Amino acid sequence: MEKVKITLIPNGPAKIEGSVKFVHPDGKEESKESSYICRCGKSKNYPWCDGSHRG
Numbered sequence: 001m002e003k004v005k006i007t008l009i010p011n012g013p014a015k016i017e018g019s020v021k022f023v024h025p026d027g028k029e030e031s032k033e034s035s036y037i038c039r040c041g042k043s044k045n046y047p048w049c050d051g052s053h054r055g
């Protein structure tokens, strides 16, 4: 299994590099090669960062 790198961006999202499978609360599964996870709670596209942390 390849390693996944997670970088916590100051005052921003968690940048995830590497193949990851996300399981949403409704059970839907989604595979991504890279992603940005919102850590501020302001995203309109949660759990993905949409840049709202800047505003």
Ligand code: FES
Residues within 6 Å of the ligand: 011, 012, 013, 014, 037, 038, 039, 040, 041, 042, 043, 048, 049, 050, 051, 052, 053, 054
């Ligand atoms: S971290 Fe970017 S919108 Fe929340």
